[in-house]
Amino acid sequence: MNRQLQGLTQMEVKRRIDAGKTNHFKAKTGSSNWEIFRRNVFNSFNMLNFAIFVALIAVQAWSNLFFFGIIVLNAFTGMMTELRARRMIDKLNLMNKDQIRVVRDGQVSAIDPQDIVLDDLMLLSAGEQVPSDAKVVDGMAELNEAMLTGESDLILKKDGKELLSGSYLVSGQVYARVIHVAEDNYANKLMLEAKTHKPIVSRILYNMDKIAKFTGKIVIPFGLALFFEAYMIKQLSLQESVVTSSTALLGMLPKGIALLTITSLLTAVIKLGMKHVLVQEMYSVETLARVDVLCLDKTGTITQGKMTVKGLELLSKRYTKEELEGLLAAYMQHSKDNNSTAQAIRNAYEGLENNYQVGDIIPFSSDRKWGAMVIEGVGTLFLGAPEMLLKENPQAVEQAQARGSRVLILALSQSGIDTETMSLPNDVEGLALLEIADPIREDAAETLEYLRSEDVTLKIISGDNPVTVSHIAHQAGFADYQSYIDCSKVSDEELEALAEDTAIFGRVSPHQKKLLIQTLNANGHTTAMTGDGVNDILALREADCSIVMAEGDPATRQIANLVLMDSEFKDIPEILFEGRRVVNNIAHIAPIFLIKTVYSFLLGLICIASIVFGKAEYLLVFPFIQVQMTLAGQFIEGLPPFILTFERNIRPVEKHFLRRSLQLSIPNALMLVISVLIFHLSQVYLGMSNTDMLTLSYYMMGSTGVLAVIRACIPLNKGRVALIIYSVFGFFISSYYLRDVIEISTLNSYTLPIYLVAMAICTPLFFWISYKQGAFQKA
Known part of the structure; x- marks a missing residue:
C-alpha cells in the first residue's frame, strides 16, 4: 500500500485519544430525562391546574381537589410512555448505526464515527456521509453538499480538496485525512447536520x-x-x-x-418499533395518516434490489464476446462504483483475468447516468444508460427493456475524457448491451393493490428507462403501468405540468425527483416517498414523510423520518394505516x-x-x-x-x-x-x-x-x-x-x-x- 495511505499507527491513535482529539460530540438526538419530565409536568395546562389547586387549598375546598390526582396520573403516564418510546428508538438506532472505514497500521477497519481521531485516514465511497471534516489524499469523488448549502449541484473532489462533514458522496471513492473533530467540525454538528430538514408539526x-x-x-x-x-x-x-x-x-x-x-x-x-420500523420523528406518524400520494423508487421497493447479469449481447464486431467480458472485468476491477448495478456486474465478471492498464476515471453518477474509464491500448470505455450514450437505441435495447430488464451500454471512444467538465465526446460507439434483471418482490402486487384500494395515489419515480419501469410495474400489478414519460426529454416546466396525471417517471435525475415532490406538495397533496439511494435524498427531504429501507445507503437512513429495519415493502401499508x-x-x-x-x-x-x-x-x-x-x-x-x-x-x-x-x-x-x-x-x-x-x-x-x-x-x-x-x-x-x-x-x-x-x-x-x-x- 502507498505509504501515504498507511494511516495512523495504534500508538498515534492512543496519543490522540489521550489528548482528547476524538470525534466524541454530544449532539442532541433526542429528549433527555429532564426534558421529558419538564414537558409532561411544567407545561401551561399543568401550571394553571396547579394554580387552581393551590387556590382551592387556600379556601379549604378539599372535596374539589380530586381533579389534581388525575392531572398527576396523566403526567406520570405521559412520562412513562415517552420513556418507553425513547428506549424503543434507542434500541433500533443501535441496529441502524453506520460505521466508518479507517486505515490504521495499513489495515482497513470499521469503527463508530465517534471513535475517529484527528489525522485518521478514512476510506469513503458513494452513498456514505462524511462524518468529519477531512482533506482528500487519494482518489476522486463527486459530493452533494445540499444538506449544508441548499445547492444540489455535484462538486468534484480530488487530491487536496476539503470534504465537509454532513455532505455525502454521490459517486467515486476517496481516501481522506481528518482535519477537524468534534466541536471543530463544520457548523459544530456532525451527523446531526444531515437531519436538517422541514420540521414536522402535529x-x-x-x-x-x-x-x-x-x-x-x-x-x-x-x-x-x-x-x-x-x-x-x-x-x-x-x-x-x-x-x-x-x-x-x-x-x-x-x-x-x-x-x-x-x-x-x-x-x-412503540407499536411500529416492535415491527422493526424506526420512527425518527414522532409527528411523522400523524403525517403518514394524511398521505394521499406515495412516490415509490422502483429499485428495492417494487423489486428486490438484488440485481444479476442476464447476458451480454454484441452490438459491434470490433471485439469478441470474450474480449468484451475481459474489458468489463478490467473496468469493474478499477472502478470504485459500489451501487447495486455495479456489484451485479462485478460479481459476474470479477473472476476473469485481464492485463489492462487504466488511466483517468469518471465515476458513475445518477445525474449523468454514465461512467467512463481510459484503458491503455483500447481507448475510453463508457458504461451507462443507452439514451445518454447512443444517438439512437438499437432494437436489442428496446427488446430487453420490454422484458423489464435494466439495460446498460458498454461503449468506446478514441477520445480522452475531461475529468473537470465530464463532457461526452462525439465519437462514442456502442460495443455491447448488458442486460440486468432485478426480481420483483413476491408481495409487491398485493401491496400495490391494497394501497390503491385505500385511496393512496401511487407514482413510480426511477432513474431507469421508462419502458423498463413500465414493464416491471405491469408485472407487479401496477394499474397505471401505461402512463409513463421519459424525464430526460422534458423541461422542468413540462415536468411540473405532467406531475399530476402521470404515474411512472423514468430517467429521472435527482433534481427532477425533488421537483416532482415539490409540485405535488404545491398541488395540495400530502406526499410520502420511499427510497434507498443517495440519488433519492433531495426528494426524500422534500417529501412530507420519508421512508427508507435499512439496506439503503447510509446517508438516506440519516435523513429519513422512518427506516424499515427489515427492508420489507409489504410493511408500508401497515405503517400508513x-x-x-x-x-x-x-x-x-x-x-x-x-x-x-x-x-x-x-x-x-x-x-x-x-x-x-x-x-x-x-x-x-x-x-x-x-x-x-x-x-x-x-x-x-x-x-x-x-x-x-x-x-x-x-x-x-x-x-x-x-x-x-x-x-x-x-x-x-x-x-x-x-x-x-x-x-x-x-x-x-x-x-x-x-x-x-x-x-x-x-x-x-x-x-x-x-x-x-x-x-x-x-x-x-x-x-x-x-x-x-x-x-x-x-x-x-x-x-x-x-x-x-x-x-x-x-x-x-x-x-x-x-x-x-x-x-x-x-x-x-x-x-x-x-x-x-x-x-x-x-x-
Whole structure:
C-alpha cells in the first residue's frame, strides 16, 4: 500500500485519544430525562391546574381537589410512555448505526464515527456521509453538499480538496485525512447536520394550541370576572366563589385531548418499533395518516434490489464476446462504483483475468447516468444508460427493456475524457448491451393493490428507462403501468405540468425527483416517498414523510423520518394505516372533550353577561364545581375515549379536524347551555330550589357527555357496547352514591319528570343532528 495511505499507527491513535482529539460530540438526538419530565409536568395546562389547586387549598375546598390526582396520573403516564418510546428508538438506532472505514497500521477497519481521531485516514465511497471534516489524499469523488448549502449541484473532489462533514458522496471513492473533530467540525454538528430538514408539526396539537392560546388570553380576566360576579354581586362565600370560577376556567382547557394525542402517537412509535420500523420523528406518524400520494423508487421497493447479469449481447464486431467480458472485468476491477448495478456486474465478471492498464476515471453518477474509464491500448470505455450514450437505441435495447430488464451500454471512444467538465465526446460507439434483471418482490402486487384500494395515489419515480419501469410495474400489478414519460426529454416546466396525471417517471435525475415532490406538495397533496439511494435524498427531504429501507445507503437512513429495519415493502401499508388509526381515532373522540370546552366558555360568558340585570336573583353563577366535572369525566372523558383510540381505523383522514370536531361538539354544548338557562329561569320564576336546579344541571351535563360517547361507539360491537354500559351505569351509579361529595341531591318526584322530558327532547334531536352531520360513518 502507498505509504501515504498507511494511516495512523495504534500508538498515534492512543496519543490522540489521550489528548482528547476524538470525534466524541454530544449532539442532541433526542429528549433527555429532564426534558421529558419538564414537558409532561411544567407545561401551561399543568401550571394553571396547579394554580387552581393551590387556590382551592387556600379556601379549604378539599372535596374539589380530586381533579389534581388525575392531572398527576396523566403526567406520570405521559412520562412513562415517552420513556418507553425513547428506549424503543434507542434500541433500533443501535441496529441502524453506520460505521466508518479507517486505515490504521495499513489495515482497513470499521469503527463508530465517534471513535475517529484527528489525522485518521478514512476510506469513503458513494452513498456514505462524511462524518468529519477531512482533506482528500487519494482518489476522486463527486459530493452533494445540499444538506449544508441548499445547492444540489455535484462538486468534484480530488487530491487536496476539503470534504465537509454532513455532505455525502454521490459517486467515486476517496481516501481522506481528518482535519477537524468534534466541536471543530463544520457548523459544530456532525451527523446531526444531515437531519436538517422541514420540521414536522402535529396538526392536531396545532389546532388544540389555537384553543389553548385563545383561552390563555382570556383566562385571567375571565376568571376575575366570574369571581367578582359570584363573590361581590351574588355574595357567595369565598370558598364557593373560588370553586365555581375555577371550574369554568378548567373546563375551557382541552387538556385531555392534547395528552391523549401525544400518548397515541408515542404508542404508535412503540407499536411500529416492535415491527422493526424506526420512527425518527414522532409527528411523522400523524403525517403518514394524511398521505394521499406515495412516490415509490422502483429499485428495492417494487423489486428486490438484488440485481444479476442476464447476458451480454454484441452490438459491434470490433471485439469478441470474450474480449468484451475481459474489458468489463478490467473496468469493474478499477472502478470504485459500489451501487447495486455495479456489484451485479462485478460479481459476474470479477473472476476473469485481464492485463489492462487504466488511466483517468469518471465515476458513475445518477445525474449523468454514465461512467467512463481510459484503458491503455483500447481507448475510453463508457458504461451507462443507452439514451445518454447512443444517438439512437438499437432494437436489442428496446427488446430487453420490454422484458423489464435494466439495460446498460458498454461503449468506446478514441477520445480522452475531461475529468473537470465530464463532457461526452462525439465519437462514442456502442460495443455491447448488458442486460440486468432485478426480481420483483413476491408481495409487491398485493401491496400495490391494497394501497390503491385505500385511496393512496401511487407514482413510480426511477432513474431507469421508462419502458423498463413500465414493464416491471405491469408485472407487479401496477394499474397505471401505461402512463409513463421519459424525464430526460422534458423541461422542468413540462415536468411540473405532467406531475399530476402521470404515474411512472423514468430517467429521472435527482433534481427532477425533488421537483416532482415539490409540485405535488404545491398541488395540495400530502406526499410520502420511499427510497434507498443517495440519488433519492433531495426528494426524500422534500417529501412530507420519508421512508427508507435499512439496506439503503447510509446517508438516506440519516435523513429519513422512518427506516424499515427489515427492508420489507409489504410493511408500508401497515405503517400508513398506523398513522390513520391515530389521527382518525383522535378525530373520532375529540368532540367528547370539546363539549366541555364549548359549554364552559358559553356558560361563563352568560354568567358575566347576567351582571347587567343588576338583581342578585337574576345572576347565574357557574352551575358546576370541580369535583362534579372530575367524577363525570371518569366515565365520559376517561376510559371510553382511551380505549377507542386503539381501535383499527384505516379510512382516509378527513380534512379540517378542528372545524369538524367543533361542529360535532356544539350541539351537545348548546343543549346543555339551554337546559341550564331553562332550569335557572325555573328557579327564578317557578320557585325551583337551588339544589334541584344544580342537580338537574349536573345530570344534563353528564347525559350530554354520555350521548357523545354513544355516538363515538356507533357502529356497535361487543367492546363498544361494554364502553357504553360502563359510561351510562358508571355515571348514574357514582352520582347516586357520591351525591353528598359532589353536592347534589337525587332526582326526586319533582326533578325526575323534568329531566326525562329534557332528555326525551334532546336525545332524538341529538341523533338527528348527528345523522345530518354524517357523524355515523363506519369507523
